[in-house]
Amino acid sequence: MRSLSTTRPAGPRVPPGPPRSAAIALLPRMIRNRLEVMAQIAADYGDTARIPLGPKTLYLFNHPDHARHILADNAANYHKGIGLIQARRVMGDGLLTSEGDLWRKQRKVIQPVFQPKRIARQADSIVTEAEALIDRLRTHIGGKPVDMREEMTALTLGVLGRTLLDADLGAFDSVGDAFETVQNQAMFEMMSLGMVPLWLPLPRALRFRKAQRYLQRITDTLAAQRERHPGTDDVISRLITSVRQEPDPRFGRRRMRDELVTLLLAGHETTASTLSWALHLLDRHPEVREQVHAEAVEVLGHGPVTAESLHRLRYTTMVLEEVMRLYPPVWVLPRVAQAADQVGGYRIPARADVLICPFLLHRHPSFWPDPQRFDPERFAPEARAGRHRYAYIPFGAGPRFCVGNSLGMLEATIVLAMLARDLRLRTIPGYEVAGEPMLTLRVRGGLPMNVEPA
Numbered sequence: 001m002r003s004l005s006t007t008r009p010a011g012p013r014v015p016p017g018p019p020r021s022a023a024i025a026l027l028p029r030m031i032r033n034r035l036e037v038m039a040q041i042a043a044d045y046g047d048t049a050r051i052p053l054g055p056k057t058l059y060l061f062n063h064p065d066h067a068r069h070i071l072a073d074n075a076a077n078y079h080k081g082i083g084l085i086q087a088r089r090v091m092g093d094g095l096l097t098s099e100g101d102l103w104r105k106q107r108k109v110i111q112p113v114f115q116p117k118r119i120a121r122q123a124d125s126i127v128t129e130a131e132a133l134i135d136r137l138r139t140h141i142g143g144k145p146v147d148m149r150e151e152m153t154a155l156t157l158g159v160l161g162r163t164l165l166d167a168d169l170g171a172f173d174s175v176g177d178a179f180e181t182v183q184n185q186a187m188f189e190m191m192s193l194g195m196v197p198l199w200l201p202l203p204r205a206l207r208f209r210k211a212q213r214y215l216q217r218i219t220d221t222l223a224a225q226r227e228r229h230p231g232t233d234d235v236i237s238r239l240i241t242s243v244r245q246e247p248d249p250r251f252g253r254r255r256m257r258d259e260l261v262t263l264l265l266a267g268h269e270t271t272a273s274t275l276s277w278a279l280h281l282l283d284r285h286p287e288v289r290e291q292v293h294a295e296a297v298e299v300l301g302h303g304p305v306t307a308e309s310l311h312r313l314r315y316t317t318m319v320l321e322e323v324m325r326l327y328p329p330v331w332v333l334p335r336v337a338q339a340a341d342q343v344g345g346y347r348i349p350a351r352a353d354v355l356i357c358p359f360l361l362h363r364h365p366s367f368w369p370d371p372q373r374f375d376p377e378r379f380a381p382e383a384r385a386g387r388h389r390y391a392y393i394p395f396g397a398g399p400r401f402c403v404g405n406s407l408g409m410l411e412a413t414i415v416l417a418m419l420a421r422d423l424r425l426r427t428i429p430g431y432e433v434a435g436e437p438m439l440t441l442r443v444r445g446g447l448p449m450n451v452e453p454a
Contacts (some may be wrong), residue, residue: 016048019052027054027191035331047344048060048061051355058082063344064367065390070335076338077341080334082190092261094106094260094263095110095262096262106259109242111403112238116406120307125163126410127305129155133419134418145428149276150176156268156275157169157176159271159411160264164267165222165234175218178214179215182261184207227240235263243255266404266439269442270404273327273329273440277326279419280427282425283425283426288319291315293420295315296418300421310414315376316416318376318377319376320416321394322378325392328359329394329441330394330440332355333396336352358393364391423452424452424454427447427450431448
């Protein structure tokens with residue numbers, strides 16, 4: 001007589017990955033070249049992999065279905081994770097790092113400023129900043145190379161001040177350097193897993209504390225100016241109204257600082273990175289550059305940019321979308337699982353560190369043929385049809401979809417079209433352009449380019 005089997009169906013699997021013994025070697029490699037290590041692990045182990053990293057284990061998911069589950073369908077179970085948790089020591093509880101009720105309150109306060117109709121009215125301010133940039137660059141025609149990453153950073157800070165803060169951020173001459181220091185510290189916090197006390201008098205920590213005090217003075221100055229001159233419905237006015245409702249004035253002031261510092265950093269760095277990569281790729285692909293130039297001349301002519309003309313810059317928009325496929329400004333989306341979960345048939349323990357990496361996802365060969373090739377035609381209407389919604393997430397996805405995406409795209413489209421119409425920018429011969437995955441994926445060490453007439 002046969003006995004009944006008591007064997008139960010196999011449960012969720014544990015994701016594959018390097019052995020725990022590899023953790024010591026992986027950590028310094030991740031510090032040196034995070035993107036290369038993650039790409040190699042995805043190639044070796046597939047769409048789901050465990051990465052032993054020091055005392056932690058990271059779970060890397062690299063399929064659009066995984067992104068949909070973690071970022072949208074079950075987003076409530078996944079809070080901001082490694083890197084952003086540690087960055088909270090640097091940036092406080094701004095919209096980028098906060099969670100729960102505080103995040104919902106912050107989003108509700110700031111969301112109206114980014115309504116499409118309001119953003120569309122900001123085109124004139126962006127054009128003004130772009131014209132000033134082009135005038136500066138013309139003085140360098142035939143002269144020494146210009147660091148276009150630095151110029152893009154100055155431009156996007158200027159646009160941010162005009163469009164969201166009704167303030168001249170150019171009056172603060174070291175704001176770019178301060179954000180550079182803050183980013184460096186945030187990435188150090190991520191790679192050291194927050195285990196190095198900030199109070200230690202290390203040179204890095206001293207530079208960070210100086211930059212932190214400087215940024216706090218900027219936010220205090222901006223808030224004081226708006227208090228003296230109320231009436232403008234911008235981010236600062238909305239924050240002032242919101243923090244007045246806090247029962248503890250000290251918490252209110254800290255919240256104001258945290259949110260403004262986050263807005264200043266996230267609001268300019270992502271677009272500056274995208275524009276820098278766009279200029280580099282147009283120089284590398286002259287046939288694409290010629291099409292952008294021709295479209296800009298045809299659509300914009302030599303007169304002012306209008307809202308109507310922007311809708312006709314279709315190829316320029318496709319170029320920017322392809323730029324963000326190859327070099328998404330937010331290159332990784334870290335999360336922490338609040339409760340145990342299953343993703344793609346794999347078991348994820350509670351409190352596990354989970355990564356969705358747009359840089360890898362946007363190069364997945366199952367969804368992007370010849371993924372390393374720069375091809376703006378991928379974003380032609382007919383090419384988009386049938387593509388997985390979560391195969392392309394340059395602004396994130398789900399409830400925490402980037403609130404500033406419309407402003408960023410408007411700014412990048414105007415600036416790239418005007419630059420391509422009026423000037424030709426060439427990377428200096430022999431200069432190696434490489435990515436630097438910080439809080440955003442920026443060009444490492446700057447982007448020196450020669451300026452020539454169009």
